[in-house]
Amino acid sequence: MSVSAALGTSTIYPMQPAIADVAESLDTQIPAIGIALAFGPVGYLIGLGLLVPLVDRFSPARVLAAQFGVLACALVASAVVPGAMLLGAAVGLVGACSAVGASLSSVTGRLALPRQRGTALGIVTAGISVGVLAGRTVGGWLADEIGWRGMLLTFAAACGVVAVCCLLALPNARGAAERGYLATLRSLPGLFARYPTLRLASVRGSLWFFAFCVVWAGIAVALSEPPFSYSAERIGLYSLAGLSGVLATQAAGRATDRVGPRLVILVGLALAGVAAATMGFSLESTVIALICLALFDAGLFAAQVANQSMVLAIDPSSPARFNSAYMLVYFVGGSLGTAAGAAAVEWFGWLSTAAIAAAAIAVAATITVLERE
DSSP states (O other): OHHHHHHHHHTTSTTGGGHHHHHHHTTSOHHHHHHHHHHHHHHHHHHHHHTTTHHHHSOHHHHHHHHHHHHHHHHHHHHHOSSHHHHHHHHHHHHHHTTHHHHHHHHHHHHSOGGGHHHHHHHHHHHHHHHHHHHHHHHHHHHHHHHHHHHHHHHHHHHHHHHHHHHHHSOOSOOOOOSOHHHHHHHHHHHHHHOHHHHHHHHHHHHHHHHHHHHHHHHHHHHHSTTTOOOHHHHHHTHHHHHHTTHHHHHHHHHHHHHOHHHHHHHHHHHHHHHHHHHHHHTTOHHHHHHHHHHHHHHHHHHHHHHHHHHHTSSTTSOHHHHHHHHHHHHHHHHHHHHHHHHHHHHHOHHHHHHHHHHHHHHHHHHHHHSOO
């Protein structure tokens, strides 16, 4: 499930490093391709709202196999489209189906024993985190080796294989949700008013995902400009430091099962906040910057595992609608952070950008400290 989550999540990112090649192949301008690729996150939000709740009501094996199958077809369509408009439609469908990672988290929360939920979720979250960080790196490498169309076809083939594996390995039993699908969708906004745990988890999660995206979007801009002027390939290698932080997810899952999520969240946020603040003064030192990025990602990944385990425990028999609601707010925070990070570096400089990220993390930590046991 972790590997499947990594693959599904990664499919929204691999064309980003090859945007210039895509524009040249389709004989169009780079901004037009940028707009087309922006349909990916839009589709992802739609997938979180419409597709994730399906695993509470129907067979996880069939739902996820279908999603991976459609994802494979959408990737093939993206590879053969003749223009930017059709590319945008195909990328939007890819984005919607790439929400399989959230679906797999929901299935994990339902199937795991209560005392092992954090550990199991940590394993799946590790896969999602790898997908987020490695999608661009692997996509860029494959695009250089076999072209962007070949790269997409490779991802499509992998999704086809995983679709078959889902049918063979995941449970066929229907979910325990009693309400209908449309009733479930209508209930999502009301969950925030009814469940304080979901409300607080969503707010603080969106704050630290905002900080995460501020740092990663901002550092790419900062390193591309003087005095660094690094190439896109060299900047992409910084994401490898972030991948080392994925190792924290499994440890965070085990710690959540032992000591509870609140302490894990606070420790993770403290680690990430210190790392973000330190990065503001140390970007000139490659070694220190890479260490800080690893610690920053490790802290936020650990907090995410613990926070999501709280959300999935609200109703273990049908956790997908809670996870869907949580991830919608979480992803909105990340989208705002991506936009803010690049702009903040241009307007205020890297030091202020890192301070913005640290401040968002501090607010999330304050919410956690003030939360009632």
